[in-house]
Amino acid sequence: MTISMERPAAVVTATPRLPEISRMAGVGTAVSDTSFTQSEVLELLDIDNPKIRSVFLNSAITRRHLTLPPADESGRRAPEPQGDLLDKHKRLAVEMGARALESCLKNAGAGLSDLRHLCCVTSTGFLTPGLSALIIRELGIDPHCSRSDIVGMGCNAGLNALGVVSGWSAAHPGELAVVLCSEACSAAYALDGTMRTAVVNSLFGDGAAALALVAGGGEAAPAGPRILKFASLIITDALDAMRYDWDRAQDRFSFFLDPQIPYVVGAHAEIVVDRLLAGTGLRRSEIGHWLVHSGGKKVIDAVMVNLGLSRHDVRHTIGVLRDYGNVSSASFLFSYERLLAEEVARPGDYGVLMTMGPGSTIETALVQW
Structure with missing residues (x-):
């Protein structure tokens, strides 16, 4: 059976004008410092199992940003204990998150002093106080800035946060809010050579992205x-x-x-x-x-x-x-x-x-x- 992938011609209909919850005002992204091809990761981790190699090489991924453990005297990269992984998550999530936030605000034509609510999203480590507090301290953001943290909801969490922060934005028209997703996926790796972890290790990379939101504003509303x-x-x-x-x-x-x-x-x-x-x-x-x-x-x-x-x-x-x-x-x-x-x-x-x-x-x- 052949499944057609062609989309039907658009049908013009009279659609009602839906009320606006908020508006997307700017976006910015950041990644960790080092990147590797899939073949390089296989060699660095000394993976020779043909089935696991196939998972990596047939992933449709050319390159990813990863922060791998340092090599030992023999050149092997040993699994990191959970405490070291949590430290890695904290360092990477703050560093990438800060850069993504600054890029987002620049794209929105705003500055750190304009920020009124910061919602941070992550699932690759647990922090208390949350990532939002660490970012506010790192960048010198006004300590009166409202904040929230969404932890552990996984890959769908960016849209969960967008729904929550859109509601905050609608309740505070004209004030700038940001959803910041910072995922240090290298801090959630288990280098044990099993097929279970191979699927994960072949797929995820480090990255952060921020989205600015503003509600209201009339003719002065952002173009997003x-x-x-x-x-x-x-x-x-x-x-x-x-x-x-x-x-x-x-x-x-x-x-x-x-x-x-x-x-x-x-x-x-x-x-x-x-x-x-x-x-x-x-x-x-x-x-x-x-x-x-x-x-x-x-x-x-x-x-x-x-x-x-x-x-x-x-x-x-x-x-x-x-x-x-x-x-x-x-x-x-x-x-x-x-x-x-x-x-x-x-x-x-x-x-x-x-x-x-x-x-x-x-x-x-x-x-x-």
Whole structure:
């Protein structure tokens, strides 16, 4: 059976003007200092198992930013104890997060003194006080700045945060808020040579991304897209299919991905997108821009097939996976930054943001330029 990937011609319909929750005012990204090709990672970790090598080399990833443990006298890179990984997470999350935030504010035409709410997202380590407090101290942000932290929600958490901060923004019109996703995925690696960890180690990379939000403003409102609506779906039957929990054999935390998760996500993508568009008068064919989480080649393929999308529709998702790997909650904002750089979005265009993660959860948002 051949599945057509061509999208039907757009049907022009009279759509109601949806009320704006908030507006996307600027974006910025950052990565860690060192990057490696998949072949280089295999050699550095001395992986010779053909099945594990195949996982790395067939991942559709060319290069990722990683912070690997230093080599010992024999040239081998030993697994880091959990305490060292937590230290790594703190250092990388603050460093990348600070750079992404400053880049975002510059893109929004704002400065640190303009920031009124900072929401930090991470799932690659646990910090108390949270990442928001550390970033505020690191950059000398006004200590009266409102803040929040979203921890442990995984790759979908960027859109969870966007929903929460859009609500804060709507309640504080004209004030600047930022969602900052900082994921030090190198701090969540288990270098034990098993197939379970190989799937994770072949996929994730270090990265941070920040998105500025402003509500209201009338004619002075930023030129970015209007956030119109959110829709979520938690697939409770697949609650354990993606998880980060304690591995007693390794005496540390370890991430697990069920091999069936791409198909589970793909099978439910249509359900949540239809819910997102319900009541808007919009059809899927009228969505001009799709920004989907770079969850992995099989995940992207499954979403494409089930939503009838072309490779062009998800070109930025594919490109981010190729150049950075899966940077967890920050991935969709890397794609958004690339879309803006293309300068192809026009006033009136609609876009759908989609992220997937533990739960198993699919999060979506509808925006309009």
